[in-house]
Amino acid sequence: xxxxxxxxxxxxxxxxxxxxxxxxxxxxxxxxxxxxxxxxxxxxxxxxxxxxxxxxxxxxxxxxxxxxxxxxxxxxxxxxxxxxxxxxxxxxxxxxxxxxxxxxxxxxxxxxxxxxxxxxxxxxxxxxxxxxxxxxxxxxxxxxxxxxxxxxxxxxxxxxxxxxxxxxxxxxxxxxxxxxxxxxxxxxxxxxxxxxxxxxxxxxxxxxxxxxxxxxxxxxxxxxxxxxxxxxxxxxxxxxxxxxxxxxxxxxxxxxxxxxxxxxxxxxxxxx
Amino acid sequence: xxxxxxxxxxxxxxxxxxxxxxxxxxxxxxxxxxxxxxxxxxxxxxxxxxxxxxxxxxxxxxxxxxxxxxxxxxxxxxxxxxxxxxxxxxxxxxxxxxxxxxxxxxxxxxxxxxxxxxxxxxxxxxxxxxxxxxxxxxxxxxxxxxxxxxxxxxxxxxxxxxxxxxxxxxxxxxxxxxxxxxxxxxxxxxxxxxxxxxxxxxxxxxxxxxxxxxxxxxxxxxxxxxxxxxxxxxxxxxxxxxxxxxxxxxxxxxxxxxxxxxxxxxxxxxxxxxxxxxxxxxxxxxxxxxxxxxxxxxxxxxxxxxxxxxxxxxxxxxxxxxxxxxxxxxxxxxxxxxxxxxxxxxxxxxxxxxxxxxxxxxx
Numbered sequence: 001x002x003x004x005x006x007x008x009x010x011x012x013x014x015x016x017x018x019x020x021x022x023x024x025x026x027x028x029x030x031x032x033x034x035x036x037x038x039x040x041x042x043x044x045x046x047x048x049x050x051x052x053x054x055x056x057x058x059x060x061x062x063x064x065x066x067x068x069x070x071x072x073x074x075x076x077x078x079x080x081x082x083x084x085x086x087x088x089x090x091x092x093x094x095x096x097x098x099x100x101x102x103x104x105x106x107x108x109x110x111x112x113x114x115x116x117x118x119x120x121x122x123x124x125x126x127x128x129x130x131x132x133x134x135x136x137x138x139x140x141x142x143x144x145x146x147x148x149x150x151x152x153x154x155x156x157x158x159x160x161x162x163x164x165x166x167x168x169x170x171x172x173x174x175x176x177x178x179x180x181x182x183x184x185x186x187x188x189x190x191x192x193x194x195x196x197x198x199x200x201x202x203x204x205x206x207x208x209x210x211x212x213x214x215x216x217x218x219x220x221x222x223x224x225x226x227x228x229x230x231x232x233x234x235x236x237x238x239x240x241x242x243x244x245x246x247x248x249x250x251x252x253x254x255x256x257x258x259x260x261x262x263x264x265x266x267x268x269x270x271x272x
Numbered sequence: 273x274x275x276x277x278x279x280x281x282x283x284x285x286x287x288x289x290x291x292x293x294x295x296x297x298x299x300x301x302x303x304x305x306x307x308x309x310x311x312x313x314x315x316x317x318x319x320x321x322x323x324x325x326x327x328x329x330x331x332x333x334x335x336x337x338x339x340x341x342x343x344x345x346x347x348x349x350x351x352x353x354x355x356x357x358x359x360x361x362x363x364x365x366x367x368x369x370x371x372x373x374x375x376x377x378x379x380x381x382x383x384x385x386x387x388x389x390x391x392x393x394x395x396x397x398x399x400x401x402x403x404x405x406x407x408x409x410x411x412x413x414x415x416x417x418x419x420x421x422x423x424x425x426x427x428x429x430x431x432x433x434x435x436x437x438x439x440x441x442x443x444x445x446x447x448x449x450x451x452x453x454x455x456x457x458x459x460x461x462x463x464x465x466x467x468x469x470x471x472x473x474x475x476x477x478x479x480x481x482x483x484x485x486x487x488x489x490x491x492x493x494x495x496x497x498x499x500x501x502x503x504x505x506x507x508x509x510x511x512x513x514x515x516x517x518x519x520x521x522x523x524x525x526x527x528x529x530x531x532x533x534x535x536x537x538x539x540x541x542x543x544x545x546x547x548x549x550x551x552x553x554x555x556x557x558x559x560x561x562x563x564x565x566x567x568x569x570x571x572x573x574x575x576x577x578x579x580x581x582x583x584x585x586x587x588x589x590x591x592x593x594x595x596x597x598x599x600x601x602x603x604x605x606x607x608x609x610x611x612x613x614x615x616x617x618x619x620x621x622x623x624x625x626x627x628x629x630x631x632x633x634x635x
Contacts, residue, residue, distance in 0.1 A: 171379075
């Protein structure tokens, strides 16, 4: 391996990797530093006096389990919702001919270009009328359908040969079974990777949950984190880093579990 | 689940895609237990016809009757029709065994019967050792057998095959063809088989329907398709090397090519007019010496030795080309030789309608 000469590309790649990995190492290391050390030797990646103090303090101050559960619940609802609606809509576009199909599809896709700031207020009003403020369901509800998923799944489904669906139709397999037993398994790699992206995005979401969730007991992790880098708790830097570390752990585990699929879906559509 | 067969009848079927007419007023009757081959060039509507029989495509007008019942009004329990697709259409997420099992499972065939059925089919097709493989781990020939097997486990009355052999190696094709024929003999299902390969059609079909531009040109037993094609299209489509077609005129009971009489003809009622004369390459008698008054000279332009036979490409004096098949080649390139046409097997076509005028020894 070392026999190969380091060329300019390698150097560039190494710089990029360091740039990507440094913030994470920085976050983890500072979460194990005392408050004093973190201000004195902030850039030092190895804590001088390693301590679990921040984590135990955090555990006393906030309900970590509750926060994680809220975030997990919301992200799961949103992910499952987006995947299910996306897959079903894409399948309808894939399999049925109906009037105005192209127009409806274009309208769906164009919603991708509508910035969140525009739909924020109307969505808020609807959620408040539905009495879902301060409720995780209120956060999840407007996000259960997403045109990105529809678009990606439709593109993948178009690669499924018609004969495969025809073969099932000849055997009188009901449409519902064709969808769940044939189409979904074929799409598994792209479902997993799109799902992972949906989940991580939703997990990290901040603005929309802030609007809906006011009660601390319903907070998600990013909302709780905000409290440590703003006025309320004072900026306790190692504490904020500890919470950040906790926040990253679950998505990281999910990513590692499904990494195989995520990488697969890039190189392989699962067919052939 | 009975191992019976069914008749298929197409009545005045038309199919339009947008403004294009793919099939125009097609009538077809397939007898129970018959092996019918739909043969034609690509785009002739043969696959569309098959898909309409299968119910995957609705005819724009006309009716599809299965056992004299309108297929739209009878509820298909999934056991009437089985179909094999050109690309096999195996479910990529299921193993060989699961592919065969899936439809039976959905239709709630008891698992004991299921296992027995599938194992029988796997055994017949020599697939038992591949039962747990995914389609992506199979060769083309194996995939094709699984596709046929998936149709077989249904024990359907009708078996439709859409160019099932076109994606496998030539070496395997003949074996697979024999297997399909064997299946027909043992199961006696009604089979409709689509292909563009005339050899496959001739080898397999009880009858062949030759299609072109959405119309059945001729439907008959293979022998008649080859020897008595109804029109020029069928004559040219069947047979390799292709039939020779030359334009001749009739003068006092002789067919004349550029003032040279080449054939005697006795059919009454033919006017002194121009015709197309079709002669199969094997009906050309080539010789170094003049055999009869009607022999004419040609030059050998090219010789291809196929091993089994030798094909001569001949140029007539009017620079028209003829192909001849001889068993033993005694000729050389650029040699001038004599050709005599065999009268009994040659076919005369009308110049405008291109229809067979049925003359000579045909009844």
